[in-house]
Amino acid sequence: xxxxxxxxLTTDGIPLEVSLKKAEKKNKIKxxxxxxxxxxxxxxxxxxxxxxxxMRSVDDKMVTEMLPKTFKSxxxxxxxxxxxxxxxxxxxxxxxxxxxxEREGKLSTQLNYTKNGFKSIIKKLRRKSKSFEEGNYxxxxxxxxxxxxDVEYWRAIKRRAPAYTYQKYLKGIDMYENEKGQIINVPExxxxxxxxxxxxxxxxxxxxxxxxxxxYPIAHLLATLPMKYSNLLMICVLLPFWTxxxxxxxxxxxxxQQQGIVNDFFVMIGLVSDDNRLEMMFNKTxxxxxxxxxxxxxxxxxLYSVMKTISPSLMRAGKSLGGTPFVAFWKVYFPLTIPGIxxxxxxxxxxxxxxxxxxxxxGGASGTxxxxxxxxxMKSTLDWSFASAMGLMLLSGVLVIYWLYNKLVGIDNIxxx
Amino acid sequence: xxxxxxxxKFDKVDKSYDGKVLVVKDLQLDIAEGxxxxxLGPSGSGKTxxxxxxxxFETPTNGEIYLDGNxxxxxxxxxxxxxxxxxxxxxxxHMTVYENLAFPLRVRKIPKDEADKKIDKALxxxxxQGFAQRMPGQLSGGQQQRVAVARSLVFDPQLVLMDEPLxxxxxxxxxxxxxEIKHIHESIGVxxxxxxxxxxxxxxxxxxxxxxxxxxxxxxxxxxELYEKxxxxxxxxxxxxxxxxxxxxxxxxxxxxxxxxxxxxxLANPISVKGKGERTTVSLRPERALINPSDKMDNIxxxxxxxxxxxxxxTRVRIxxxxxxxxxxxxxxxxxxxDIKLGxxxxxGWNSEDARALDPK
Numbered sequence: 001x002x003x004x005x006x007x008x009l010t011t012d013g014i015p016l017e018v019s020l021k022k023a024e025k026k027n028k029i030k031x032x033x034x035x036x037x038x039x040x041x042x043x044x045x046x047x048x049x050x051x052x053x054x055m056r057s058v059d060d061k062m063v064t065e066m067l068p069k070t071f072k073s074x075x076x077x078x079x080x081x082x083x084x085x086x087x088x089x090x091x092x093x094x095x096x097x098x099x100x101x102e103r104e105g106k107l108s109t110q111l112n113y114t115k116n117g118f119k120s121i122i123k124k125l126r127r128k129s130k131s132f133e134e135g136n137y138x139x140x141x142x143x144x145x146x147x148x149x150d151v152e153y154w155r156a157i158k159r160r161a162p163a164y165t166y167q168k169y170l171k172g173i174d175m176y177e178n179e180k181g182q183i184i185n186v187p188e189x190x191x192x193x194x195x196x197x198x199x200x201x202x203x204x205x206x207x208x209x210x211x212x213x214x215x216y217p218i219a220h221l222l223a224t225l226p227m228k229y230s231n232l233l234m235i236c237v238l239l240p241f242w243t244x245x246x247x248x249x250x251x252x253x254x255x256x257q258q259q260g261i262v263n264d265f266f267v268m269i270g271l272v273s274d275d276n277r278l279e280m281m282f283n284k285t286x287x288x289x290x291x292x293x294x295x296x297x298x299x300x301x302x303l304y305s306v307m308k309t310i311s312p313s314l315m316r317a318g319k320s321l322g323g324t325p326f327v328a329f330w331k332v333y334f335p336l337t338i339p340g341i342x343x344x345x346x347x348x349x350x351x352x353x354x355x356x357x358x359x360x361x362x363g364g365a366s367g368t369x370x371x372x373x374x375x376x377x378m379k380s381t382l383d384w385s386f387a388s389a390m391g392l393m394l395l396s397g398v399l400v401i402y403w404l405y406n407k408l409v410g411i412d413n414i415x416x417x
Numbered sequence: 418x419x420x421x422x423x424x425x426k427f428d429k430v431d432k433s434y435d436g437k438v439l440v441v442k443d444l445q446l447d448i449a450e451g452x453x454x455x456x457l458g459p460s461g462s463g464k465t466x467x468x469x470x471x472x473x474f475e476t477p478t479n480g481e482i483y484l485d486g487n488x489x490x491x492x493x494x495x496x497x498x499x500x501x502x503x504x505x506x507x508x509x510x511h512m513t514v515y516e517n518l519a520f521p522l523r524v525r526k527i528p529k530d531e532a533d534k535k536i537d538k539a540l541x542x543x544x545x546q547g548f549a550q551r552m553p554g555q556l557s558g559g560q561q562q563r564v565a566v567a568r569s570l571v572f573d574p575q576l577v578l579m580d581e582p583l584x585x586x587x588x589x590x591x592x593x594x595x596x597e598i599k600h601i602h603e604s605i606g607v608x609x610x611x612x613x614x615x616x617x618x619x620x621x622x623x624x625x626x627x628x629x630x631x632x633x634x635x636x637x638x639x640x641x642e643l644y645e646k647x648x649x650x651x652x653x654x655x656x657x658x659x660x661x662x663x664x665x666x667x668x669x670x671x672x673x674x675x676x677x678x679x680x681x682x683x684l685a686n687p688i689s690v691k692g693k694g695e696r697t698t699v700s701l702r703p704e705r706a707l708i709n710p711s712d713k714m715d716n717i718x719x720x721x722x723x724x725x726x727x728x729x730x731x732t733r734v735r736i737x738x739x740x741x742x743x744x745x746x747x748x749x750x751x752x753x754x755x756d757i758k759l760g761x762x763x764x765x766g767w768n769s770e771d772a773r774a775l776d777p778k
Contacts, residue, residue, distance in 0.1 A: 317507035319494040320472055321521035322572065328495070331520070335511045 050395070057389035060165040063110050066103065067094045071161040079158060082151050088138040091157075092129065099126060115156035121145045168389035173197070193373065193390075200370040203287055203359075204352035210292040211299040211348045212341065219303035219340075224312070237300050245294065249361045252290040256280040256362070282364025290358045295351055299344040306340030342409045350398050370394060421485065424450035424608055425471065425576065430480035432466050432632075440466050442632040444480070448610065450575075453602050455611045455619040458629030459655070467629075468578050468612050473497050484576065495524075500569030500577040500607075504584055506561045508553040514540070514564050515549035521572040539567040542601060559590045566598065570607065579611045583618065595621050616656050620644065628652050644702075649689065650775040653700040660706070660744050662699040663777065666690050673769050679740050684715050684769035689776045696777035701767060703745045708734075708757070710766025717766040720744065722759055732757065738765060 008016040064071065069090035077083045098104040104126055111118035121144070128144045142149040159177070170176050170183060174191040177183050185191070218237065222230050240248060255261050263277045272278055280286060310333065318328030356371040363369070370390060377387035425448035432441040441463040448454050456464035469475040471482060473494030481488050489497060509517050518539055522532040540546050543563035553561055562582060569577050579598075583591045599622045602609050613619055619626050620640040628635045628643065628651075636643060636652045647653035650661070662683065668675040674687040676699055685699045710717055720738035731747050734757055738744040746765070748757060756763070 311505060311507065313503045313505060313507040314509060316472075316474055316494070317501065317503055317509070318520070319474075320497075320499060320501040320578075321568065322495050322498065322524045323520070324495050324524075325493075327524055332509055 050392075053388040053391055056385045057168055057392055058164045058166060059385060060160065060167070061163045063107065063160040064163045066098060066107050066110075067091065067157070067160075070094050070157070074158050074161060077158070079151075079155055082138075082142075082149065083154050085136070085138045087154075088141050092132070092137045092141065095125065095129065099129075111157065111160065114160055115153060117147055118153070118156070121147050121153075168386045169393065171386060172390045172393050193370075196368070196370045196373050199284075199366075199368075200353055203284065203291070203367075203369060204349050204355075207288060207291045207295060207352045208299075208345050208349045210288065211296050212345060214292070215296055215299035215303055215344065216337075216341075219300050219307050222300070222304045223307035223310070234304075237297055240294065241297055245357055246361075248294055249290055249358050252286070252293070252362055253281060256286055256289065281362050282367065284363075284367045286362035286364065287359045287367035287369075290362050291352055291355055294358060295348045298347045298351060302343035302347065303337065303340040306337050306343075310336050338409070342405065346402070346405055349401065353398060353401075354394060421450040423447045423483070424452075424485055425610070426483040427467070428481050428483065430467075430470065430477045430482060432463070432470060432475065433478045439478075440632050441470075441477075444632075444634065446627060446634060446637065448608065450608055451606045453599070453609045453611065453622060453624045455613060455623040455626045456629055457613060457616060457619040457626050457655075460614060462629040463632040464612050464614075464627075464629045465580060468580055468610060471576075471610065472499055472501055472578055498572075498574050498576075500572070500574035502562075502565045502569045502577070502579040502582040504581045506553075506565040506582075508561055508564055508568070510553055513550050513552055514545070514556070517553065517564060518549075518568050518571045521568065525572060527572075535571050535573075539571040542570070542605075543567045543597070558586055559594065562586065562594060563597075566601065570601070570605070574607065576608045576610065579609065581613050582611075583613075583615075591618070592621075598622065620656075628655060630655070646688075647700065647773065647775070650698045650700060650778050653773070653775060658703050658745060660701045660703060660741065661778075662701075662739060662741060664697060664699065666693055666695045666697055666774065668693065674774055676774060681718065681739055683718075683739070683772065685772040685774040686770050688773045690774045697774045698776065698778050699772050699774050701772045703747045705771040706744075706746055706765050706767040708746065708748060708763055708765060710764065714766035715769045716772065717764060719762055720765050722757060722761050722763060725757060725759055736763070736765065 010016050010019050070087060073087045073090040074083065077087055095104065095107075098107055104122060108119045108122040111122070125141065125144050125148070132140050147153050159181075167177065172193055174186045174194045175183055176186060218233075222233055222237070225233065253260075257263070258277045258279065258281075260281075262280065263272070266272045266278065267274050280289070314332050314336070315328050318332040319325065323331065353369075354371050355369060356375060359367055359369045360372050360375070363372070371394070374387045374390050374394070377383045377390070425446075427444045427446040430441060430444040431439055433439045440461075444463075444467065446467075456467060458464045466475060470477050471484075473489070473492065476490055481490055483489065484497065484499075509520065512520070515536060518536045519532055522535060527535070536549070537546070540549060543566055545560060545563050545567065548556065548560065548564075553564065556564065565582065569579075582598075583594050586594060595618055598609075602622075611619075611622065620643075623640055625637060625639055626643050627637045630651050636648050638646075643652065644657055647656060653659050653661075662676065662678055664676040664678040664683075666674050666687070667677040667682065669687055669690070669692065672687070673684050674690060676683050676685050676697060683699065685697075690697045707714070718739055720736040722734055723737050723742060724735035726733040726735075729750070731749050734746040734748055735742075736744045736746060744765075
């Protein structure tokens with residue numbers, strides 16, 4: 001009995017357990033060192049930029065740093081009535097400093113984002129403040145313009161006190177925080193982003209559906225044809241991959257435009273009249289057609305790789321057991337292709353949701369997606385924090401879809417190749 | 418009770434895939450009801466094609482197949498009601514054993530309680546009770562094979578086709594499954610058409626064996642007859658071990674013939690030779706030749722032992738006899754055969770009846 005529990009020793013007297021652990025530890029360190037470059041690469045190219053993007057999207061330090069004394073003195077102010085004299089005094093000194101540094105213009109822009117009407121009264125204050133006397137700044141500032149005596153404007157300043165804000169995220173879904181701190185929708189005629197989000201989801205969804213409907217038969221054909229034909233077909237599927245995205249999109253423009261080949265053909269066969277040519281580009285149709293074509297291989301390949309593994313004898317078994325060809329397909333073949341369907345749909349949907357070049361070129365006004373809006377803010381308005389916020393919303397949307405997929409189908413069911 | 422002798426009938430069936438080569442030529446085959454018939458042959462001999470035509474996955478190029486008197490060439494596979502066991506089992510991997518067995522019953526709209534009874538019965542037939550909720554991937558090869566057999570029988574088909582079902586199993590399991598399938602066949606009396614390239618499998622299990630070669634049935638007979646009385650040299654070669662002598666017939670009389678070899682004459686049983694001067698291959702089973710024969714045997718010749726291989730219960734002896742250095746003898750391990758030593762000259766004899774003069778190779 002006792003011999004069973006006795007420690008096993010190695011030849012040099014160390015317990016076997018200990019020396020095994022030692023050996024394993026060495027291997028673990030080696031393994032870690034092997035993956036370390038990859039880890040570093042991911043941190044530098046993925047974790048760090050996304051972290052930076054997150055910081056940018058909530059960063060609101062600019063105003064905080066411009067009015068340090070004001071915000072400090074505002075801490076005790078309850079925001080009900082006009083702030084006390086010390087707040088006005090602090091604001092005056094902060095403002096003087098900004099004038100010295102010629103940064104008061106930026107302040108007015110920033111405050112104007114929060115509440116309209118700051119621009120003019122800050123300009124006026126700059127002019128008048130040169131002749132201010134010492135003491136009783138409250139009276140003097142309030143006399144510059146009646147808005148300076150309006151408590152709403154002081155509340156607006158106070159709202160900019162925190163160094164971090166989620167305003168950009170609210171803006172991304174067409175909402176904002178009003179003076180009372182309530183979160184409300186922007187007026188209906190000024191809602192842009194929600195339409196874009198919905199359109200992005202809609203286009204991504206339908207592109208996924210179209211891709212699935214077109215790819216399933218192709219993949220099945222690929223998987224069942226004899227080698228010499230299936231190789232040729234495979235090259236046809238992959239050919240678009242080897243062509244520049246821009247070239248492919250441009251070729252769709254040639255095909256789909258009003259004086260294009262497709263319209264010419266329709267006119268020729270009399271489907272539409274010459275003066276009533278179809279508009280298939282610079283709208284949703286253009287986005288649908290071009291995106292479906294471009295994303296099709298991403299659906300075909302996972303489906304093909306799964307279908308290739310399904311033995312043809314399974315369909316035969318289904319039929320020989322009495323199932324009609326349809327039953328054999330639906331009960332036997334189709335369920336076995338679900339891992340491929342899942343992988344393909346997830347891939348196409350995630351790619352489509354962030355698609356940029358194609359909708360920008362053929363989408364027109366009604367076919368652009370949220371990514372085009374992000375690009376617009378990156379390049380034109382230079383509102384990087386807003387672009388970052390929307391980018392992160394897009395990213396979290398993708399993560400939600402991924403999570404949903406995992407709940408419904410199971411991520412380990414996925415098969416990419 | 419009259420048994421339908423033509424339960425399955427291949428009537429002048431031809432099959433060609435490419436329009437140039439016939440893989441099945443003018444096949445004429447009747448299978449009786451309740452029979453266990455095996456199609457045996459080397460790969461590419463057309464046996465699997467025949468099975469696929471019977472199952473409905475291939476159509477005959479010419480001729481017609483009848484099942485219980487009805488022409489079935491135009492009936493799609495799912496309406497034929499033929500059970501089938503596939504080479505790689507073809508169990509549905511996403512369904513449990515129960516669901517696999519329920520599949521043929523569900524498509525036939527059999528009520529659930531009746532279906533459950535049938536499934537229980539089928540599973541107990543292959544002694545897999547308690548495995549109903551397992552997935553096929555959780556079963557061993559032998560168990561999967563049994564499920565496949567149970568599934569092909571669960572809807573009470575009159576005909577079951579088996580396409581090399583034991584090919585993927587190891588030797589011991591294959592042998593025990595052979596007996597199991599044979600017993601199932603005996604107990605329920607279903608007609609089985611079995612395809613294999615393994616002759617011992619065919620000999621163990623079948624009522625009759627159809628030996629295929631080159632798209633044709635070479636011989637259709639019971640296992641013992643096939644082994645004892647092959648009608649041509651292909652069958653003699655393919656089934657079991659075989660010693661051959663090639664020569665020319667020099668005389669035929671009284672149901673015997675004299676075959677002239679290079680160094681001597683032997684007496685043989687004329688099976689497919691008709692007259693003098695014909696070339697022939699004489700086939701003799703190793704166990705029909707004896708060492709130190711009694712004088713009654715009409716062929717006695719001397720040979721030199723070239724190789725002795727110990728096999729436990731018997732010894733294989735290779736002898737150079739009448740110019741054939743590959744002549745094999747199987748000698749039982751008994752004390753009377755002690756003079757079997759490498760290089761010894763021994764006397765070997767056999768009856769002319771066992772030496773079958775067949776077509777020349």
